[in-house]
Amino acid sequence: MDSEGTTCLYINEAIAMSIAFAPYIQVSSPPHTALAIIMSLISTALVLLVPLGLYLYMWSCTHSRSNDPAAAVPPTKWPILGMLPGLVANIYNFHEYSYALLAGSGLNFNGDGPPGAGMRFFITCDPANIQHIFTTNYSNFPKGAEFAAIFDVMAGGFFTIDGELWRLRRMKFVGVIRSPRFADRVAAHCHDKVKNHLLPLLARMASTSTSFDMQEVMARLMFDITAMTVFSVDPGFLSLDMPLIDASLAMDTVMEVGFLRHTMPASLWKTLRWLNIGPERRLHEANRVLRRFVVDTMERRKTNGGQDEDEEVVGDILSLYINDPDYADDDLLCGTLISFMLAGRDTIGTTLPWIFYSLAQNPNVVSIIRNELSPIASHKVARGMGATVIFEPEETKSLVYLRATLYETLRLYPPAHMERKTVVTDDTMPSGHEVYAGDAIYISLYSMGRMESLWGKDCLDFNPNRWLLEDGNKIKYVPSNKFLAFNSGPRMCPGKEIAVVQMKTIIAAVVWNFDLELVESQSIQPKLSCLLQMKNGLMMKLKKREA
Template identity: 65%
Template sequence: MPTLLTTMSTSFSQELLISTLVLSLLVPLYFYLKSSRSKSPAVLPTNWPIVGVLPSLLANLHNLHDYLTAVLAGSGHNFRANGPPGTGMRFFVTCDPDNVRHIFTTNYANFPKGAEFAMIFDIMGGSFFTVDGEPCRRQRAKIQSVLTNPRLLARMTACCRDKVENGLLPVFTRMASTGTPFDVQDLITRFVFDLTATPVFGVDPGLLSSDMPPMNRAVAMDTVMEVALFRHTVPASCWKAMRRLNIGPERKLAAAHTVLRGFITEMMERRKKNEGVGNEEAPSSVDILSSYIDDPDYQDDELLRATLINYMIAGRDTIGTTLPWVFYNLAQNPRVVSIIRSELSPIAAPKAEAATCAGDIVVFEPEETKSLVYLKAALYESLRLYPPGPIERKTVVADDVMPSGHEVHAGDTLFISLHSMGRMEGVWGKDCLEYNPDRWLSDDGQKLRYVPSHKFLAFNSGPRMCLGKDIALMQMKTVVAAVVWNFDVEVVQGQSIEPKLSCILQMKNGLTIKLKKREM
């Protein structure tokens, strides 16, 4: 009988051998493709002997989302791809809404996230983000009970309003008074990190405090998403071998895991220290952690830690990724800004007259923006073009036939390109590449049109529909209303605005803007 050590050694040797063989074939082919690629990608990626489509994918990785969009537009919204033999890389890529409905709703049980997805996001292993089946249903029910707690919702609403008034707007006002260009993505990252962590732990990390401390925790979360994309696009044997050798992206990821685990421990200790001491940070049992810490299903420290990281990433990534794109879109579309201000005017006028806000800065209560139709349409339009999670991954359990007529087989990996779906003429019309909130409005402009979730997938669809959707929209509307009403936003010219290589659609180089205080 082989010993466990011998088995592990053999497994690692196999991973290393496969990785070496694959990379020895890929590297020269990759550099050849990179040096000879044209600006217009082929309709379909080349399916090379032995290595499959992997070189084409790697050669276009710098521009992955636009590359997939071009390929999907030229192939009828669907294409099949294979990696090197023995790697298990068999892909079906789609942005077809009918296929999406089949995957996410009609035959949902046949398309779980799967074991490899859980390995890719191992920092959240066992939490809602990575599990399927009955564990997913149980954890979803738990999350729903947590996020519908009226006291917690009230605290999250109050936290958002306070962070906007006393955190974000003072910085914006200072930048406007000096005319100083600044990276709004960096500032929004700080704001959203604090906004997410405060109701999770009952204490404020203070990334948006006056001294602007280092953002190593937020950077660690970014690293998780960046390395996850790398893991998605190479054979599992490659990244597993790198993980064991602690080299390349895996070394960076291991350091990020250490930072995140340390952050969770620190925040839990701060919460215990503050509990019951009578200061304003005392959680008074109105935080997400309180709902889990005594739950018998979450007594395992690893599961509790993974769950808290899950909340942090889910809460942070949606609005933290979306808001910079919203400001970018609004800065290019003054007509849209004018309409939003007209919608805000009846709410803002009595506030300005009462002069309750220092420096004539108007702050909108979250409840006041709840019914604003055009503001919501403007947010949806940014989410259509720049979904925070641009790609979804699923696994095929049993052979099936897609509504498009394509066959998929057990063990295949499905990639659903949300980024591409928002840019398909066959889905959104000839103006699909234009930022146009009017497409979301009814004929009379008084309400939003119904758009099914399998066509607009920013908040997922089917049994995994995002439970925090209303909270995220409340937070984004509160921020955007305050910024649009009080400031003119100008994007500094000469920037390269492009997505980062990540599982979330952050801007690679940030977004440098200048602000000017509006004359009321």
């Protein structure tokens, strides 16, 4: 973004914040008219000066910012505004700034915004604190009402709720997702999509030496696979003609605006929602698109026949809910299905581009993966199964180095880079930091994967070997409070192994059949979103490998 564009964004942010802060600096009219006029003038001056001061502060921070993350300094605590100006000034460098802030603060940091704005927070990547939050004192740190409000598009889905209702809805889902037959169906969807759509598309790109956005391709792939898992309907978005994909773009909007909601006073984003302006207008349209997609896809499922009535196991996620009286409310059912679409597409679809980005820069890692795949591929070729090799889920299950490569990518590039919790009652963290009822707690997965104190001096290097035991034949145990990619404690991801199988199938097929090359002179950086997606995509070229 050029300096003029950044300046405009700063001014917009400052003006928006001045509106949010108006309740704190405007006072009710006193009984004497003269005094009322004076107070009104002071109030007006403050409203005008706040955005100007914020703009000048952010401008100076931007123009003095070092490219070295270690040079970051904690935000100054200002009168009235708290630390908000410093945090906003670094919002466009959010990930690296959070990492540098925590690295310089002993893995923990307390902060706050304007008094009364509900912006007091504690950010951590300390494994001892994470165990306390996610396991030891779990009941004191729910996601909270504010989290549910931020992701209101998923209202009622068990990803946004807490307590006994969450426990019951999770049990219902886990009972299905852990069924071996259900897992086999999902793996089959992935295998068939890779074989019949992904590999032909990539082969075409390779044959014409065409550069393409790998992030977009992976998003389309995972959207189709997830829709098959949820609805038993293939939308067909991954195809040679690459049709418009409104629903996937709407999902991106949900995560981008969700990030903005996290970073501003609730009063501000709720006001913008009421006025239906700015990012909230985009989110409103995205919600409409997603709900229309769910309704239309359910109709397609009916037309296609859906699941056979005599089947003994649930064939798709919709079958689990469609006839459940607890989900008779259309909004609840719709929110639940949207949450599954987001969970399925976003986690894997966000991780895969970072895997291919890392592999393109580490040919030695690619060689080791190919050596691990070679016995399987050679056997397939010898049986006359064709030059293009597709690996079965069972064939990749025992591949240790491939799993280590996946884990190393998740360490450095976790798809959900930040977790949010709410404090129910006052508490003291194992680190000694005090948190108070109503505080927001942020757990930075992105920062945790980069801490030298946790991962050693090579913490910024891409090194799958760190996950292997000395004999290289087994994965080293790393506790979930240090490696949080699959969550921890009672909310541990129930679909972890299903996700790993899908990613292994996709990575193996691409790495074995193609050489990967990054297009030069592109800027690879995360976008501002609740997901660690690449801001500018991932432009790549492929070359078909000879058998």
